[in-house]
Amino acid sequence: MSLITNVMDHSLDDGYAEAARKKTQGEGGMPKTLRAKLGLASGLVLAGLVVTVGAAQARVAAPGVAKERQELIDRIDRETASADRLEGSVDKLRNDVGARQRAALKKSGGSERAADLVGVLSGATAVHGPGVKLVVNDAKEATTGGDGTNPRETADFSDNGRVRDRDMQRVVNGLWASGAEAVSINGQRLTALSAIRAAGDAILVDNKPLVPPYTVLAVGDGGRLSTRFQNSADGLYLHALEDNYGIRTAISTESDLRLPAAPSVIVRTAQPSTEKGTS
Secondary structure, eight states, X not given: OHHHHHHHHTOSOHHHHHHHHHHHTTOSSXXXXXXXXXXXXXXXXXXXXXXXXXXXXXXXXXXXXXXXXXXXXXXXXXXXXXXXXXXXXXXXXXXHHHXXXXXXXXXXTOOHHHHHHHHHHHXXXXXXXXXXXXXEEOOSSOOOOOOSOSGGGSGGGSXXXXXXXXXXXXXXXXHHHTTOSEXXXXXXXXXTTOOEEEETTXXXXXXXXXXXXXXXXXXXXXXXXXXXXHHSHHHHHHHHHHHHHOOEEEEEEEEEEEEOOOSOOOOOOOOOOOSOOOO
16 A cells, blocks of 8 residues: 555656756756856857858869869770770781681691681680570579589579579580571680689679579571570570579570670690799
8 A cells, every 4th residue: 555655756767857857947948157158159169160061171172073073084085995996906816817817727738718717616706606505593582491412503503593604604515506507605705725614702704793584696507506405405405404493594596696706715724933942
């Protein structure tokens, strides 16, 4: 009973009661004394001064920042133009090398047609003609899990919806085996010296990273190439990836595909060093 009586007598907390008393008596709120008012005014002036100085400094620094940004843009433009000029020079030199190769082959007894064929097969010259366009892309929603019996469900394939380097290797090899005369991936021409590897989740073609979707162009007899590839083991493998893991694919025959020349078809071999090692 004493607890109930105490609650009834003190229904309002003491802190709330004290605050209500001060409010009714005019205490609290704005400072009453001159010293307190001066302190508040000084604080407001100081805050305003800080904001004003900050704004002034930002305005003074703005032209310098804009100048640095413009200088960076100009530098990027200059470097881009320089890269474009170098790329054009590379194209001219590549054409010159191709012409000299054809002339040398013809002089040695071969025909110009044979020289052109060698250039196409080696990837040294750009080509165009009918063929197949195959687009391979990651699944919209990748899945994980599995008991490890499937190679795509091991630790190396934790994300089953992603296209892997070995997938693209099988695609390219399947197209070659189906009769492709020239192949490229995302504009990268493939040759007998090309390598398709992985660096983390990225797929590299000749050490250049590619970004999905992966567009594979293969020059050849379009209808026959498409049918043979889709009926091959590699085509069925790609179809299984689509059914089981949601990897998206689209294949079509094209009347005119254009593939660039390979950046380099120079065969480099290691040579033993003639210098004696020091212990």
